[in-house]
Amino acid sequence: MNDLDFVRYSRQILLNEVGESGQDSLSSCHVIVIGVGGLGSLVSHQLAAAGVGRLTLVDHDCVELSNLPRQLLFNDSDIGKSKAITARDKLALAYSQCKIVSITDQFGPENGASIVNMADMVIDCTDNFPSRQQVNRFCVDALRPLVTASVAHFQGQIFTVDTKSAPESGCYHCLFPTDSQVSETCRSVGVLGPMVGVMASMQALMAINHLLGIGQGSGKLMRFDGVSFKWREASLSRDPQCDVCGVKAKESGYHQSAHEQSCSKESIHKESCHAPN
Amino acid sequence: MHLTKAPLDLKHVSTITVSINDQPYIIAETLSIEGLLLAQNIAINSVAVVCNSQVVTKGQWKEQRCIEGDSFEIFAVVAGG
Ligand SMILES: [Zn+2]
Numbered sequence: 001m002n003d004l005d006f007v008r009y010s011r012q013i014l015l016n017e018v019g020e021s022g023q024d025s026l027s028s029c030h031v032i033v034i035g036v037g038g039l040g041s042l043v044s045h046q047l048a049a050a051g052v053g054r055l056t057l058v059d060h061d062c063v064e065l066s067n068l069p070r071q072l073l074f075n076d077s078d079i080g081k082s083k084a085i086t087a088r089d090k091l092a093l094a095y096s097q098c099k100i101v102s103i104t105d106q107f108g109p110e111n112g113a114s115i116v117n118m119a120d121m122v123i124d125c126t127d128n129f130p131s132r133q134q135v136n137r138f139c140v141d142a143l144r145p146l147v148t149a150s151v152a153h154f155q156g157q158i159f160t161v162d163t164k165s166a167p168e169s170g171c172y173h174c175l176f177p178t179d180s181q182v183s184e185t186c187r188s189v190g191v192l193g194p195m196v197g198v199m200a201s202m203q204a205l206m207a208i209n210h211l212l213g214i215g216q217g218s219g220k221l222m223r224f225d226g227v228s229f230k231w232r233e234a235s236l237s238r239d240p241q242c243d244v245c246g247v248k249a250k251e252s253g254y255h256q257s258a259h260e261q262s263c264s265k266e267s268i269h270k271e272s273c274h275a276p277n
Numbered sequence: 278m279h280l281t282k283a284p285l286d287l288k289h290v291s292t293i294t295v296s297i298n299d300q301p302y303i304i305a306e307t308l309s310i311e312g313l314l315l316a317q318n319i320a321i322n323s324v325a326v327v328c329n330s331q332v333v334t335k336g337q338w339k340e341q342r343c344i345e346g347d348s349f350e351i352f353a354v355v356a357g358g
Contacts, residue, residue, distance in 0.1 A: 037358050038358055039358045126356075150356055150357055150358055151355060151357050155352075157355045174334050175332060176325060180322055180354050181353070182354055185356055187357075191357060232350060233330065234327040234350065235332065237332040237334050239334035239335070240336070242334075
């Protein structure tokens with residue numbers, strides 16, 4: 001690390017949990033941010049500023065006027081431009097030590113595996129339920145840690161899926177099966193900018209902590225209510241019959257308990273949900 | 278999501294008290310989690326369930342019985358970003 005970088009990151013290096021070695025290790029990490037909207041623009045900004053070495057930003061959408069109250073990286077002159085490219089250009093200019101690549105194709109079956117396989121970590125900042133299921137599936141298949149957060153109205157949810165180090169906590173699909181009904185999206189129920197900021201900061205913090213092995217972020221679902229200002233925490237559980245992480249958990253050597261084996265799957269998951277946005 | 282107190286004939290059914298999203302509810306003691314959701318008119322595929330700070334995956338809802346003092350959190354997926 002050169003002297004300027006040492007000064008730049010001095011407040012992070014000062015932390016016992018980070019230190020110079022932690023800062024070095026951040027600079028060698030490649031993080032994929034899927035969705036560069038409310039959460040994604042803030043999370044990628046935080047990670048680039050913190051010294052993550054490589055970022056890949058994935059988004060096929062363009063900046064819209066209604067994005068600007070919460071997507072602080074963008075302004076009026078960006079309307080109509082690609083979010084992934086605009087974010088890449090602005091962040092690369094501000095944080096030259098971060099190598100940033102943009103992908104403007106929609107994340108999906110054609111490119112999902114190759115994108116996720118590049119990553120040390122994936123951050124899910126997408127704005128719809130089918131995309132979240134896809135991101136989870138590719139991350140579980142590739143054994144990549146996934147930090148998933150979401151926000152709408154005054155509700156936020158965040159947790160980490162790590163099939164490699166915490167298979168007993170299951171995956172996104174264990175908690176929210178594919179046939180779950182989704183009622184709340186930012187487009188349908190609205191959201192305040194700071195509410196998005198709360199969840200994005202939590203997501204960036206959870207990502208950095210996980211990359212540096214700080215704390216025990218995995219295995220916990222955190223939910224925030226922005227009206228009552230209450231956080232709630234619950235331990236995640238694996239669905240032994242989950243058709244996304246079930247096989248992978250076995251491969252990675254996680255054995256089901258007798259209790260789990262006695263539970264039967266009660267419904268066949270239908271591909272019945274539709275994109276709300 | 279609206280929770281309503283289900284009509285219950287207390288003379289014929291043993292009851293227990295549980296909490297759902299911080300509100301107390303008196304329910305039949307034989308109810309499964311699935312039964313609890315149905316009694317509250319909550320569609321089975323619209324929510325996730327936490328019981329005593331532990332996620333209960335959907336595959337267990339038929340088998341797991343509610344017991345006195347259980348604290349449930351019942352909530353929908355949030356998918357926005
Ligand atoms: Zn799973």
